[in-house]
Amino acid sequence: MNDASGDLVVLVDDDGRPIGQAPRHTVHTSSTPLHLAFSCYVRNGRGEILMTRRALHKRTWPGVWTNSLCGHPRPGESVTDAVARRMHEELGIGPTGLTLVDAAFRYAATDPSGVMENELCPVYVAESEETPSPSPEEVLDHHWAAWSDLHNIATSTPWLLSPWSVSQIRSLDLGA
Numbered sequence: 001m002n003d004a005s006g007d008l009v010v011l012v013d014d015d016g017r018p019i020g021q022a023p024r025h026t027v028h029t030s031s032t033p034l035h036l037a038f039s040c041y042v043r044n045g046r047g048e049i050l051m052t053r054r055a056l057h058k059r060t061w062p063g064v065w066t067n068s069l070c071g072h073p074r075p076g077e078s079v080t081d082a083v084a085r086r087m088h089e090e091l092g093i094g095p096t097g098l099t100l101v102d103a104a105f106r107y108a109a110t111d112p113s114g115v116m117e118n119e120l121c122p123v124y125v126a127e128s129e130e131t132p133s134p135s136p137e138e139v140l141d142h143h144w145a146a147w148s149d150l151h152n153i154a155t156s157t158p159w160l161l162s163p164w165s166v167s168q169i170r171s172l173d174l175g176a
Helices: 079-091 147-156 163-171
Strands: 006-011 018-023 039-043 051-056 069-071 097-102 106-110 118-121 123-127 139-145
Touching: 039 079, 039 163, 051 079, 051 147, 069 079, 079 097, 079 123, 079 139, 106 163, 118 163, 139 147, 147 163
Parallel strands: 039 123
Antiparallel strands: 006 018, 039 051, 039 069, 051 139, 097 123, 106 118
16 A cells, blocks of 8 residues: 555544544554454355465464454544455455454454454454455455355464454354
């Protein structure tokens, strides 16, 4: 992102109210402040969920399998607009439908390198029949999976997935 405002995240208080903004590269540290983000699961017409493997140079959880996409709304940008923007940027596809499935999801987790995530992270499901063409800057690999398989993985081998995906998959029912 070339302009400075395009790389800002929205800082929020414990009630989710905006209290400021900060450059994204400065907030993901060992003491990350609470900020607004989102997670999205892309579902195709067969009911499969697109899972992605994070690029190896990502600051947190590089190379780890996770939900379809994540991101941060820019100041003044709606979360739904941010989801659609990031779908295009990360996966090269757009949503034909977008549903908020968990408005209150929040998590904090520290990856093995010591970088902490601390996010108010509403969860969405996007519908798409397009063939993903992931950006190598964001995604190392991708795979369509049955929700029941993802639930089994999150339950039996959670270390295979990002911590936010494990929590979301265990609490949601996205089976078609």
